[in-house]
Amino acid sequence: MFKNRVRTAALAGAIAVATGVSGLAVPAYAQEGFAVVDGTAATAVAPANVTETELQELTDATADYLEGFQEGGSLQALVDTYIDLGADGYDPSEEEARNAFDGAKANASAQLATSVENVNKARASVGFAVDQDEQADAxxxxxxxxxxxxxxxxxxxxxxxxxxxxxxxxxxxxxxxxxxxxxxxxxxxxxxxxxxxxxxxxxxxxxxxxxxxxxxxxxxxxxxxxxxxxxxxxxxxxxxxxxxxxxxxxxxxxxxxxxKTDVLVRQLFLERATAQRDSLRIVEGIFQSAARYVELTVNDVLTDDNGVLSTEYREVQGNLWTGLGDNLEWLQLADDATAEYFLAWGTDESNPEEGDDYAAEKLRLATETYGKIFENGATWREALNRVQLIDANLEAEKAQLEADREAAREAAEREQAIADALEELAKGSGSEEPGDIEEPGMSSGSSEKGGLIGLVAAIGGVVALIAAAFPFISNFMR
Incomplete structure (x- = not known):
């Protein structure tokens, strides 16, 4: 009877462990926090004399990248300008399209990171000019x-x-x-x-x-x-x-x-760099979602409402292009103002004291920029977040399912190993039936003692096997 009790307890423990493992929860997908690379994180900058000419050159370089979007704003302009079709041997496959969109996204991300640096350089430049004005005032x-x-x-x-x-x-x-x-x-x-x-x-x-x-x-x-x-x-x-x-x-x-410095002109370049950053965030989102959509055309995923994930990515493209159009209009206003006032702000002609004008411009830029967070959210950001969260959650569920299957397989293997060991134990006792095992002490013969010692050793081996398979059980077997 002892043999059967050990086997039953071991099987029950294995089943309990297998059931418990399959019920383990994987943390839900969490969005990344504010990041420096995309300009969402707050970044301290020290005043530095980045001149108006330097700011113009920096933002002009980014403007060259965005020119295709500002002039065309269509998929054709996007492909013609930002995806290298090659001199010959063009590959029209979906995989190559995905690779092209991935490359374009990487380029857009690099441009975005540069734009964020331009924003911080403009902030440092404005800070320097403000310090000069404040020192002169003092x-x-x-x-x-x-x-x-x-x-x-x-x-x-x-x-x-x-x-x-x-x-x-x-x-x-x-x-x-x-x-x-x-x-x-x-x-x-x-x-x-x-x-x-x-x-x-x-x-x-x-x-x-x-x-x-x-x-x-x-x-x-x-x-x-x-x-x-x-x-x-x-x-x-x-x-x-x-x-x-x-x-x-x-x-x-x-x-x-x-x-030697003009606070308000530098403030205009900060506005321009900020508008470029906001536009590039959408360009990055367009390429990223386009690459994912093409990938899903041959590797789609069923969503919880029995739709397919590729539909979600295709539909969000409309939001992204609308949002890009809005941001490019804001950018054009900043470009025009920067060109108009590059040499000098109007107040410089009659009043060297720019404090009130700068305060008004800073308030306007802050109000518009923070307001755009909500406008962009309603236009494209929330839609893209939703699709990416759906995608991430589906990936998490897939990973959890694979983990559950692996845990169940490992539990089954452990259960079989214990069962096999118990079978070997039964064979070692000389009988397959519980009633055939003599109770200790019934015979004083040396052969009987030897059999008992072997049985105890075998049982100890099985217990060791169980403890090795389930380490936490060993605490109860000491």
């Missing part, structure tokens, strides 16, 4: 503050000189006050020139006071209050001029650097 504010500080200190001293003097002759004419409470919109350069003029006038009066013929005519003399006030003013003017001159030189230098 330095200009420092100049304004320095001029206001000079007026605050010097105007009371100027008043003191004017009140103390008794000489009315030309060399000692009344000194004008400096403009105060200046703002950046005021004529700051005029205020700076006025300070320089004040210094020249004070220096002249101070020099004249030293050789003036005092006390000779009708009170025309330099009194002590006038002299002290004039000397105090001169020292203060010299100190303020030195401070303001440093601020002025720094502000002028920063402004010259800012004038």
């Amino acid at each position: 330095d200009w504010e420092i100049l304004v503050e320095a001029l206001n500080a000079a007026a605050t200190e010097l105007n009371p001293l100027i008043d003191a000189v004017n009140e103390a003097k008794t000489i009315e002759d030309a060399p000692f004419t009344e000194l004008p006050n400096l403009a105060s409470n200046l703002e950046r919109e005021d004529d700051i350069v005029e205020a700076y020139r006025a300070l320089q003029t004040l210094q020249d006038t004070v220096d002249e009066q101070f020099e004249t006071a030293g050789d003036w013929n005092i006390d000779e005519t009708d009170g025309q003399f330099i009194n002590r209050d006038h002299m002290l006030a004039l000397e105090t003013l001169k020292d203060a003017v010299d100190g303020q001029v030195e401070t303001v001159e440093d601020a002025y030189d720094t502000a002028v230098a920063s402004n010259r650097e800012a004038q």
Whole structure:
């Protein structure tokens, strides 16, 4: 009976394991996350002086690739331009078509990756120009503050000189006050020139006071209050001029650097590069889905609703071409604006301060770009995602089915191995029937002990076989 109990338990365990393996679940298909290569991932960029000319050259190269789509936008234009038909020996087979679409997709992916780099270079370029403008603005504010500080200190001293003097002759004419409470919109350069003029006038009066013929005519003399006030003013003017001159030189230098870059023109190239990126995403999708469709013409898959997968890929082509047309229209607008404003944005003619205009343009680009995410989603992205998810899920189900079959086959092999071992065990006991096996202890003969030892060893071998087949069972057999 012991033999049969071991065999029954082993078979039950094998069946349980086989059933459990067949019920294992494979994780559902998960879409890839945001990626740098297609521009979906957020990427930090450091400001860099990629010039407007460099941005034009970079985006023009991508425009050359997209030109066939912009001019034709048809399958014929696509094939003529992007699939190498060869000088002779053209192969019209479906397999060769699939290979051609695969190659075109790889090229489109490379173009997309380059376009994403162009977007980031344009971002870095805009960032650099913004930094230059902001530095110039900051330095200009420092100049304004320095001029206001000079007026605050010097105007009371100027008043003191004017009140103390008794000489009315030309060399000692009344000194004008400096403009105060200046703002950046005021004529700051005029205020700076006025300070320089004040210094020249004070220096002249101070020099004249030293050789003036005092006390000779009708009170025309330099009194002590006038002299002290004039000397105090001169020292203060010299100190303020030195401070303001440093601020002025720094502000002028920063402004010259800012004038070498045009934030808004660089922003236009960012817009163009972004529109190119969005268009290339669809081109990549067109080639990818076309290659898969051709492959499915001879290797189709039945979908859950009893349709075929190739139909899904064929129908999504319409969404992709519509989406491409929309994006190429947006791209054309960006191309036209870039060409129109390449030399200079309109505000540069009258206003070097681009802050408000740049903020408005940046907001517009952000709004349109993020809005296109939803428009592209409704037009082509969601349709393509759906087809690719169906495809991926069918592949996962196929892989799961193959895994289940393999697990069942391995379980059956293990079950047969255990059954064979048990049969060998039965043969080794000298009897095929449970009743024929003597209970231990019934005989004290050496042959009986030897048979019992052999039986126990055989049973141990079977148990070892079971434990090897199902490692987790060994925990219960210790």
